[in-house]
Amino acid sequence: MMDDHELVTLARDGDAAAVRSLYERHSRRVFAVVRRLAGEDALAEDWAQEAWVRAIRALPTFRGDSQFSTWLHRIAVNSALHGRRSRDRKAGRETVMDDSYAARSQPSDPLLRRNLERALEKLPEGMRRVMVLHDVEGYTHEEIGEMLGVNPGTCKSQLFKARAKMRRMLSPAPEDAEVETCGT
């Protein structure tokens, strides 16, 4: 089986089979980040396709300094963050991603996972972006600040608000929750 580098070389020349192979290898990861940032399916489909088109279009500029998966992921994030309005905007610097991403264990409880996904969808867009990029995708506040055009302090503030809001969404009903008094 060809590795990413070999497939990229062929895909750069427009080889449909190589592009298909790259898609099959990375589409789940691309769709995941785009879907969570979008918060809805229809938008995610558009953004994911846009991300792939942008990536294939930009393949001649991919020098191989980073891994293809890292490069592609950043394009996907940018596509989702900026949507169609800024398709010509240049991609920023790349972040080295954890290559074990695909092998990461998912929450063992399907219900927990579903609840997390639903809670993410309900977050306000600004909070959702920061939370997805930080807690799900592992970007630093500095990187997120750069992507979103805000300072890292603002990014942190948004993340803490997002966590708090999400925690409230995931918490049991008030009557079952821990309450006012402190205990030891």
Add this chain to the structure above:
Amino acid sequence: MRHLTDEALARLVDEPPAPAEAAHLRDCLACRRELEEMREMAGALADLGEMAPPAGAWAALETALRAEGLVRDRPAPVREAAPAAGVISLAPRMAKPWYARRPALRAAAAAALFLLGGSVSWAVLGRPSPAGPGVAEDGPARMNPVYAGRLERTRGIVPAAGSRAAAPLPGEETLIYDAPAPRAVPGARLASTGGAAELPRTPRRVRTYEPAAPVEAFRGAAPAEGEAVVSVAEAELLQAEVAYLAALQRYARAADETEDPRARLAALERLVGATSAALERAPDDAVINGYHMAALRQRDALRRRLATDQQKNWF
């Protein structure tokens, strides 16, 4: 005593607590539990993992990519092994000749010879291509000497010099290049990566061809005679293939030697187009694949360089 706020707890997932917060957490079970829940939530988010795109996403993407011309179907992978030094191996194609698979290729080869052989210097570069080894200088009709180093296997029938793809005329003088040829011109920038048939440097002139009997004459003939017809046809079509490769090579050389980047780009574009058209008809041909890939790489590199130069020299 007030509990820590949710946002403070959310911060403590990543950051150490201030002294007052640490003191509170020591005394408050509820806040400790809440902080632990918050950490578990953040950890679960980090483990969410991948999501499958919806069915039909690839089909939609492929349509978009094709609409932009970003992808195209590609022939099967190059399967021809590199020949030994100095030997142009035609064995893979002989085992299952292209014309046996697609008879229309013969006509395609003839057309390609006309297109390539006759138009390199005049249509693209606007001047005759430099005469190199094995390249005649007296016009398009004599520009396609063919390599026949391995044609002896086709019963001594060798192709005529010139762009003709069909059999040479009876008694016509033929250039035979029977010296082992290098696989690439030293210093050349563009050569087939699939085993290009480099023109040898020492042709000899012979008269070898005897006219072949018309195919009609062999209808109902004995098996041996039928074999002869097949051999002649095989030789003719092999000539076409070899001549086509020679034309491709000269085209590549023209693209390689010109110093004007615009003219070079034009030559490369033509070479890409010609090889692409040829690959639609002969997708398994290793040599054409090699030329195509090499031309694509060279063209794209030149495009990038020209684009960069244009940006730098905008004034």
